[in-house]
Amino acid sequence: MIETPDDTPSPSLSEADALPPSEQHAQQYAAVRNAHETELLEDYVELIGDLIAHQGEARSADIALRMGVSQATVSKMVGRLKSLGLVASKPYRSLFLTEEGEAMARMSRQRHAIVLQFLRALGVSDDTARIDAEGMEHHVSQETLDAMQRFTRLQSGEG
Amino acid sequence: MIETPDDTPSPSLSEADALPPSEQHAQQYAAVRNAHETELLEDYVELIGDLIAHQGEARSADIALRMGVSQATVSKMVGRLKSLGLVASKPYRSLFLTEEGEAMARMSRQRHAIVLQFLRALGVSDDTARIDAEGMEHHVSQETLDAMQRFTRLQSGEG
DNA sequence: CAATACAGTTAGCCTTTGCTAAGTTATTTA
DNA sequence: TAAATAACTTAGCAAAGGCTAACTGTATTG
Ligand SMILES: [Mn+2]
Ligand SMILES: [Mn+2]
Ligand SMILES: [Mn+2]
Ligand SMILES: [Mn+2]
Numbered sequence: 001m002i003e004t005p006d007d008t009p010s011p012s013l014s015e016a017d018a019l020p021p022s023e024q025h026a027q028q029y030a031a032v033r034n035a036h037e038t039e040l041l042e043d044y045v046e047l048i049g050d051l052i053a054h055q056g057e058a059r060s061a062d063i064a065l066r067m068g069v070s071q072a073t074v075s076k077m078v079g080r081l082k083s084l085g086l087v088a089s090k091p092y093r094s095l096f097l098t099e100e101g102e103a104m105a106r107m108s109r110q111r112h113a114i115v116l117q118f119l120r121a122l123g124v125s126d127d128t129a130r131i132d133a134e135g136m137e138h139h140v141s142q143e144t145l146d147a148m149q150r151f152t153r154l155q156s157g158e159g
Numbered sequence: 160m161i162e163t164p165d166d167t168p169s170p171s172l173s174e175a176d177a178l179p180p181s182e183q184h185a186q187q188y189a190a191v192r193n194a195h196e197t198e199l200l201e202d203y204v205e206l207i208g209d210l211i212a213h214q215g216e217a218r219s220a221d222i223a224l225r226m227g228v229s230q231a232t233v234s235k236m237v238g239r240l241k242s243l244g245l246v247a248s249k250p251y252r253s254l255f256l257t258e259e260g261e262a263m264a265r266m267s268r269q270r271h272a273i274v275l276q277f278l279r280a281l282g283v284s285d286d287t288a289r290i291d292a293e294g295m296e297h298h299v300s301q302e303t304l305d306a307m308q309r310f311t312r313l314q315s316g317e318g
Numbered sequence: 319c320a321a322t323a324c325a326g327t328t329a330g331c332c333t334t335t336g337c338t339a340a341g342t343t344a345t346t347t348a
Numbered sequence: 349t350a351a352a353t354a355a356c357t358t359a360g361c362a363a364a365g366g367c368t369a370a371c372t373g374t375a376t377t378g
Contacts (some may be wrong), residue, residue, distance in 0.1 A: 002279075004276075007330085018213065019209055019210075019213050019225075020289065021324090022224050022225050024286075025225045025226075025227075026224065026225055026226065026227030027227070027290070028289055028290050028293040029202065029225075029226050029227050029228075031229050031290045031293065031294065032293050033296040033366085034196070035230060035294055036334095040334085040335080043188065051178075051179055054175075054178050059355075059356090060356060060357095061354080061356080062353070062356055063182050065185065065268065066178075066181050066184045066185055066188075067185065067188050067271070068185030068186070068188055068189050069186075069188075069335090069336070069337090070336080070337065070338080071355075071356065071357085072331070072337075072338075072339095072356090072358080073336055073337075073359075073360095074356090075356065075357055075358080076334095076336090076357090076358095077334095077335080077337080079357095086244065090356075091341055091343085091356080091357075091358055092339090092342085092357080093344095093356095094346065113176075113233050122303070122306045122307070122310060123306045124302055125311070126301050126303065126308050127183075128185055128300050128302045128303060130179065130183070131186070131187050131190045131300065131304075132298055132299055132300050132303050134187040134188065134190065134206045134285055134298075135190065135191040135194055135297070135298025136298045136299065137291075137293050137300065139289050139291055139294025139295045140286050140291055140295065140296070141290065143284065143287045144278060144281070144283050144287060144288075144291050147278075147281045147283050148281070150282070151281060151306065156376090174357070192335090194334090195364095196347080197362090199364085202320070212366080215378075218325075219326060220324080220325055220326080220347055227368095228365090229366080229367065230325075230326065230327085230329075231326090231328080231329095231366090231367075231368080232366060232367075233326090233367095234326065234328080234363080235328095235364095235366090236364095236365080238327095239364085244347095250326080250373085251325075251326055251327080251372085251373055251374070252326095263378075288348090300352095310322095
């Protein structure tokens with residue numbers, strides 16, 4: 001392993017930040033593309049889990065309504081979720097999460113809650129916090145989640 | 160205007176949060192889908208602007224390298240940016256931003272910087288902050304940006 | 319200045335995520 | 349219980365965003 005020649009000058013306040021090294025920059029975008037591959041899956045399983053918990057069952061029509069998409073779109077997505085082993089169902093019947101689906105739903109729900117509570121603790125209004133959390137949650141690393149939780153706890157502790 | 164019947168119980172700590180009303184829930188997801196439509200465009204114009212500022216010109220090969228994507232993908236995307244009036248170029252030559260492209264780049268760059276500085280102020284390491292900011296930036300409302308700036312200023316002021 | 323290397327484009331393919339329209343199954347109700 | 353309504357599925361379409369392979373144009377350099 002040879003050290004990459006570092007042509008990044010040390011940070012200065014008077015000029016615009018230099019571009020990061022190409023490989024690091026590429027990794028940033030790759031991480032985003034990566035998040036985009038799983039984010040819809042996460043939202044679906046999280047929603048299915050929430051529907052089961054709050055209304056006793058998860059039906060396609062409810063999902064379509066809450067996601068704001070057509071039932072056909074939900075039907076196709078459910079097919080994908082089944083083929084990925086996250087969801088189980090019989091034709092024309094309501095949906096269930098597999099063990100794997102439950103696990104993903106649990107993680108997603110928790111991460112979502114941390115981000116939402118953090119935004120509220122930051123002083124963002126509830127409506128805005130909900131909207132922003134829905135998108136941000138998929139792009140937040142564990143390290144950032146930890147920092148958010150620290151802040152939220154501090155903030156509520158000081159009340 | 161009639162007030163929507165509010166079946167959301169007042170928040171309780173002992174039970175899981177209730178689901179938001181369907182229309183509000185749908186709006187959350189719609190906002191995310193919306194952000195996804197412009198997010199790549201924003202990253203491209205921001206990068207093109209940065210390349211012009213830092214290296215004098217923006218070439219497809221550089222973009223491909225920094226985005227971690229094939230040159231063919233860049234070529235196609237540049238076609239889209241041109242058809243949207245954000246970028247101008249002659250075949251086989253380097254890229255320029257239109258007025259509209261400049262405006263989008265300016266906004267994106269500023270928003271990106273606010274999110275990045277905020278994450279650092281929160282205590283997130285530089286590498287992680289860069290990665291998370293690249294994704295989060297597209298899902299952050301003006302209200303949240305304001306809250307982030309307030310926090311960052313406070314934090315640096317107290318140093 | 320010819321050969322080579324590098325940069326950019328085009329064609330053709332794939333997956334994801336959306337849609338509408340049309341069909342099928344299940345449930346409700348007259 | 350037959351008819352009507354609601355729920356679900358399927359087929360077929362489109363746009364976005366990736367890829368590789370093949371081609372074309374530009375720049376370097378022997
Ligand atoms: Mn979520
Ligand atoms: Mn989400
Ligand atoms: Mn950006
Ligand atoms: Mn970005």
